[in-house]
Amino acid sequence: MSLNGAAYIAGAYEHPTRKATDKSVALLHAECAIGALEDAGLSKSDVDGYFCAGDAPGMGPISMVDYLNLKVRHMDATDIGGSSYLLHVAHAAEAIAAGRCNVALITLAGRPRSEGMATGTTPRAGNVAQPDVQFEYPYGPTVVNVYAMVAQRHMHEYGTTSEQLAWIKVAASHHAQYNPHAMLRDVVTVEDVVKSPVVASPLHRLDCCVISDGGGALLVVRPEIAASLKRPKVKVIGMGEAPKGQMGGNVDLTYSGARFSGAAAFEMAKVKPGDIKYASIYDSFTITVLVQIEDLGFCEKGKGGAFVADGNLISGVGRLPFNTDGGGLCNNHPANRGGITKVIEAVRQLRGEAHPKVQVANCDLAVAHGTGGLLGTRHGSATLIMERE
């Protein structure tokens, strides 16, 4: 059974805060839920499915379901890091198709900025029962240096340059200037990026995403319910998920799980990368975008550097408008997890509700893709393809 068309995204809400010193994480989740319900024109009593991931306080979905006092008959707290929420949309579509729920609420929220978290630069031991920890923690893996090794290898294999990577940030900044909520609204140049301090070679400060508080929520609904609502209809037509790790020591940093999740999503959707009008691509770092663009099939492996250069990702300028909200690089990376904002901006584009300066003309087909965890060690990839109906 194909899940193409099994569900629609009826509600999408991005919390406007980027620093929430006066709110708990649970309340941020709740405010995102309220926002998505208002956006869809649905109410709390319509929700019969709930999805969250590791940012939700408490055990799996249990505490947040109780906090919101939801009466659900389907719950899922699958955590694949920042890409969890794209996977949740797919799992919600599966649950809807199986008759397990009609209206699935997905929430994300966190406040790493208020909590002063050195998100990307601090090694964390975690639980030694996690089987890789004792063999990696002594070597000081941080978020940024593990992604940086992917960039270093890409440069070695394919001749990719720091200037090419910088174009990804430049494109994001061109979009962020129109987003009043974006953390970084100044347009930057390639020179600004490559002259910013190196954090972990070859990645510079401006190759890295922001650290922000905030959150987002989505409502995934049965087709009949989507038809009864007043909002433009965004149909989920393709979905894919895949893990990728070290493969028992056969480490290959040249590709990500997007190779598999993307192929599955495009096959289900029966469309090709060349058909896509807008792409939300996870941008924890510039290199994340480059590798995923290649793996999703927007260009040949190794040609990502040339593909992203010269403004090719800027809306109204290039062939593949991406992250028109400014993305994680400039706008928002709530809870250090950028997956939900990727779906939200794709929904805005498909509804024609993006900022007029970045709205893609006749945007009827979009992809949203996420990487969760660490690109250079082990991660989860999730891809969604959505269509305006």
Next chain:
Amino acid sequence: MAYQQRKIPFAGAIDSNPETKPFFEGCAAGVLKVPHCAGCGKAHWYPRGVCPHCMSQNLSWRDASGQGTIYSFSVMKRAEVPYCIAYVTLAEGPTVLTNIVDCDLDTVRIGQKVALRFVPTEGGPPMPMFTPA
């Protein structure tokens, strides 16, 4: 740039996961032990109680030659003491996460031949790292 050695942390104890205790005992004795599978004939990394290639538990430890090649690396500049994380492909096959030590970190390159060097940790045995051969 003169090399400065950061303090190396250790996570847990050598027997936190009983099946990998021999690896850390090897480290304490200055030997890098690589897990090898009699079921499929392949080595793997990181060490674990089951072969990730064929799921056999018929595993044994083999002493590594200590020779390797840098597959990728990154110099962590934003740190109290900068350090170089790397993937090194061992002569025995697997690619392992490690550090490149005892050299000018600005000269580290992919493809460089490196040799094993044990570096003391805080609270655990010395851990295997590499320096340009």
